[in-house]
Amino acid sequence: MRVMSYNIHHGVALNGENTLEKIGNLIFDLDISICLIQELDFANDRSSGVDQLDYLSCKTGLPYKAYGKNITYKNGYYGNGILSRFELSNITNTVFPSKGIGTKEDVGGGSHKPEDRGVLKADFILNDTLVTLAVTHSSMWEEERRESNLYLSQILKSHTSIAGGDFNTFDREELSMLLPFKSFPDIVNTYPSPKPAYPIDIFFSNSLTVNEYFTLDLDYSDHLPLVVEIDQP
Numbered sequence: 001m002r003v004m005s006y007n008i009h010h011g012v013a014l015n016g017e018n019t020l021e022k023i024g025n026l027i028f029d030l031d032i033s034i035c036l037i038q039e040l041d042f043a044n045d046r047s048s049g050v051d052q053l054d055y056l057s058c059k060t061g062l063p064y065k066a067y068g069k070n071i072t073y074k075n076g077y078y079g080n081g082i083l084s085r086f087e088l089s090n091i092t093n094t095v096f097p098s099k100g101i102g103t104k105e106d107v108g109g110g111s112h113k114p115e116d117r118g119v120l121k122a123d124f125i126l127n128d129t130l131v132t133l134a135v136t137h138s139s140m141w142e143e144e145r146r147e148s149n150l151y152l153s154q155i156l157k158s159h160t161s162i163a164g165g166d167f168n169t170f171d172r173e174e175l176s177m178l179l180p181f182k183s184f185p186d187i188v189n190t191y192p193s194p195k196p197a198y199p200i201d202i203f204f205s206n207s208l209t210v211n212e213y214f215t216l217d218l219d220y221s222d223h224l225p226l227v228v229e230i231d232q233p
Contacts, residue, residue: 024059044076
């Protein structure tokens with residue numbers, strides 16, 4: 001079973017090209033069963049009112065969806081999402097209000113203003129096993145990342161779980177509350193997409209076995225997609 005984490009940069013490449021259709025084709029062609037998506041637009045003016053998660057669901061044939069509308073943005077919303085081949089239940093989106101002040105540079109030097117971030121989680125049944133999914137796009141501010149990492153660690157302490165997303169850090173001390181769990185991969189650079197130098201897109205699991213993980217050299221976003229192949233319990 002293949003699971004993808006992808007920060008899609010609201011379906012726009014760094015050159016300004018609209019890449020949402022290409023992203024949908026990629027998910028379909030790779031036979032992804034579950035996709036954890038960050039930087040989704042939900043029917044806002046920037047994306048001409050398109051509900052990007054609904055569009056990708058139709059494009060990929062993944063029928064089950066979960067929305068994490070973390071930020072009110074340009075007459076719509078912005079945040080995270082889950083697409084799944086399996087029916088989702090117990091969907092919860094926990095938003096962590098911004099504490100940051102001013103602007104902060106990301107690992108690549110880009111400047112960002114404070115904004116609310118969240119963790120979206122949902123359950124599904126895989127071969128009679130209850131599995132919890134969680135996706136996050138962590139803050140630029142370390143104190144906010146620690147808050148969301150603590151919340152993720154509680155999810156990973158429960159039954160079979162997998163968490164993934166854009167963690168905006170690769171500092172092992174900062175991720176220490178998650179690193180008792182399996183991390184995949186240890187080092188695969190995914191950001192920025194033209195010349196990836198930073199391994200900030202990561203999966204964590206408390207029990208699932210990963211046979212393979214890979215990324216692809218694509219210019220559909222400012223990140224590269226990260227894919228893991230999981231042994232089904």
